[in-house]
Amino acid sequence: MATSLEEVKLLGVVGSPFVCRVQIALNLKGIEYKFLEENLRNKSELLLKYNPVHKKVPVLVHNEKPISESLVILEYIDETWKQDPILPTDPYVVSAASKAVFTVDEKEREKGVEESHEALEILENELKDKKFFGGDEFGFVDISAVFIAFWIPIVQEVAGLKLLTSQKFPKLYKWSQEFVNHPVIKEVLPPRDPLFAFFKALYENLAASK
Amino acid sequence: MATSLEEVKLLGVVGSPFVCRVQIALNLKGIEYKFLEENLRNKSELLLKYNPVHKKVPVLVHNEKPISESLVILEYIDETWKQDPILPTDPYVVSAASKAVFTVDEKEREKGVEESHEALEILENELKDKKFFGGDEFGFVDISAVFIAFWIPIVQEVAGLKLLTSQKFPKLYKWSQEFVNHPVIKEVLPPRDPLFAFFKALYENLAASK
Numbered sequence: 001m002a003t004s005l006e007e008v009k010l011l012g013v014v015g016s017p018f019v020c021r022v023q024i025a026l027n028l029k030g031i032e033y034k035f036l037e038e039n040l041r042n043k044s045e046l047l048l049k050y051n052p053v054h055k056k057v058p059v060l061v062h063n064e065k066p067i068s069e070s071l072v073i074l075e076y077i078d079e080t081w082k083q084d085p086i087l088p089t090d091p092y093v094v095s096a097a098s099k100a101v102f103t104v105d106e107k108e109r110e111k112g113v114e115e116s117h118e119a120l121e122i123l124e125n126e127l128k129d130k131k132f133f134g135g136d137e138f139g140f141v142d143i144s145a146v147f148i149a150f151w152i153p154i155v156q157e158v159a160g161l162k163l164l165t166s167q168k169f170p171k172l173y174k175w176s177q178e179f180v181n182h183p184v185i186k187e188v189l190p191p192r193d194p195l196f197a198f199f200k201a202l203y204e205n206l207a208a209s210k
Numbered sequence: 211m212a213t214s215l216e217e218v219k220l221l222g223v224v225g226s227p228f229v230c231r232v233q234i235a236l237n238l239k240g241i242e243y244k245f246l247e248e249n250l251r252n253k254s255e256l257l258l259k260y261n262p263v264h265k266k267v268p269v270l271v272h273n274e275k276p277i278s279e280s281l282v283i284l285e286y287i288d289e290t291w292k293q294d295p296i297l298p299t300d301p302y303v304v305s306a307a308s309k310a311v312f313t314v315d316e317k318e319r320e321k322g323v324e325e326s327h328e329a330l331e332i333l334e335n336e337l338k339d340k341k342f343f344g345g346d347e348f349g350f351v352d353i354s355a356v357f358i359a360f361w362i363p364i365v366q367e368v369a370g371l372k373l374l375t376s377q378k379f380p381k382l383y384k385w386s387q388e389f390v391n392h393p394v395i396k397e398v399l400p401p402r403d404p405l406f407a408f409f410k411a412l413y414e415n416l417a418a419s420k
Contacts (some may be wrong), residue, residue, distance in 0.1 A: 015400045015408065017304075017357040023398035024353050053263065071281045074350060087350040094227075126345055135336055140284060140297040141350065143234050147227040188233035190224045198225065
């Protein structure tokens with residue numbers, strides 16, 4: 001939740017569907033923000049400063065950090081304020097799983113595992129009896145969740161953890177199998193062994209530095 | 211489909227889930243591209259040129275135009291190559307509906323209407339008996355589709371067209387009503403009347419310039 005320490009500004013114009021996307025997300029999360037109306041024929045110094053390349057709205061400015069492009073802003077909002085998830089898949093799970101795997105602190109690890117389970121539970125419920133999140137064919141939500149289908153099984157094995165298992169999340173596990181074995185996806189996934197070795201080395205270096 | 215006139219390059223690293231998202235989308239659409247492997251400890255001139263601010267991969271370069279941020283790239287790919295839609299909602303419908311409404315050429319208009327119907331049909335089928343695309347609660351796909359729920363009904367009235375109607379798309383129409391009347395969303399939608407007046411003026415100016 002935005003606290004008094006946080007400053008959230010939105011540079012936009014009323015009537016733009018792209019700006020409206022961001023407003024819906026902020027409102028859903030209950031984030032207070034200041035709406036700064038732009039005149040697109042006479043762009044403000046602020047807009048030129050915060051989006052110097054494209055000079056387009058919307059721009060979200062969170063504690064002086066600017067983020068542009070409405071879909072990227074949605075992802076950022078979802079990652080920053082975790083209540084009422086929008087994209088039920090990626091940012092939160094990535095951070096929770098990383099916390100679970102890449103730590104030397106047992107308490108941190110337990111917390112990471114717990115948060116990963118909570119995030120995966122949302123997905124399990126979301127999936128219901130669909131083959132993919134998008135229905136019979138995979139779509140945007142599935143693609144954005146490639147980390148969950150392919151990377152989580154690797155990093156959980158590296159750390160000897162149980163994050164995404166068929167026992168705990170039968171539907172999601174089945175989805176992950178369908179996903180990584182889909183011919184269009186299988187072809188572009190990176191080779192598993194070097195990736196496993198990379199994360200294993202990272203994990204062991206961390207343990208050694210304890 | 212990428213023709214010999216088009217040049218598609220992807221700056222990435224093997225093993226990044228964000229790069230992999232883009233590879234899945236390109237592969238799904240059957241787009242040929244050149245993969246340029248980056249060394250993130252010694253970034254290429256090309257990466258610094260195409261993503262000067264964040265210097266991050268993935269960057270898609272389409273005929274010398276760079277696009278960064280994996281979700282934005284997915285949206286761009288979906289808009290540019292229309293086969294096998296990824297985000298079943300926005301970019302295609304926006305362009306088809308705009309073509310239908312804002313033209314003085316009757317043939318162009320008919321084509322725009324037809325393409326809008328095709329795009330909306332995909333959504334109708336996608337929705338099935340769910341309240342929202344995200345299930346019982348609205349999510350990323352719903353938010354990204356705000357144009358369809360709120361803007362389409364306005365612009366179709368401006369031009370006296372039938373794009374999204376309860377007869378033709380009963381499920382999608384019901385969804386649009388649920389969406390615009392959801393308290394979290396209703397609060398941030400722009401006022402309808404000035405928006406209607408704006409599009410009406412745009413439409414009439416176009417007709418007058420015929």
